[in-house]
Amino acid sequence: MNPVYEPAVAAIVTDKHDSTRRFSRHDLIKQGEYITVGPDVFELQRVDYGRKLLQLKRVSKQDSLFSPQVGFRPHQFNAVNLHTDKKLALSDYKGRYVLLDFWGTWCGPCRAETPHLRRAYEQFSRSDLEIIGIGCDDTAEKIKAYCASEKAQWPQILADDTNKLVDQYHVDSWPTTILLDRDGKVVLKDLRGSQMIDSLSQLINRKP
Known part of the structure; x- marks a missing residue:
């Protein structure tokens, strides 16, 4: 059976030891948004729910990254x-x-x-x-x-x-x-x- 890919959202847990943290929908990263891991930034390209995997693409911090996520600059209009x-x-x-x-x-x-x-x-x-x-x-x-x-x-x-x-x-x-x-x-x-x-x-x- 082929894996099922869902382009909607994926929950990102930043601290596996913090079992008391309550998550909101803003902790969900949507396709095309960015995930920061240490000094690196990745773009979420797709989610394989069947295998519980994220497909990420490393992006350069020097690039112009526009996103409505907290900490980023959104698209200008x-x-x-x-x-x-x-x-x-x-x-x-x-x-x-x-x-x-x-x-x-x-x-x-x-x-x-x-x-x-x-x-x-x-x-x-x-x-x-x-x-x-x-x-x-x-x-x-x-x-x-x-x-x-x-x-x-x-x-x-x-x-x-x-x-x-x-x-x-x-x-x-x-x-x-x-x-x-x-x-x-x-x-x-x-x-x-x-x-x-x-x-x-x-x-x-x-x-x-």
């Missing part, structure tokens, strides 16, 4: 801010924290996060934090109407087949939030509710 019809580039926000919010007007849990996002947007200055909403499977008209009714003033862009943001950021559930630090690296993921405000406060108010 250029899009149009639906509020202003002006171009927006992720690189424009380097030097401040950037919270990327993948959401949709059709998504109940996404809408439930709007008050928390609005609070964060009002609580922190634009020199410290920017929020970029990334509408998925949605239309510009619906997003603009919803944001107007909810006073959601932060920039909004559309994820589509051209920019492939859902694929590049490995988004498979909504809402998904990804927080970039001042250097443009992913520092936290899936911040929601009051936890989001607390985590942002700790990071932004932390002394250098």
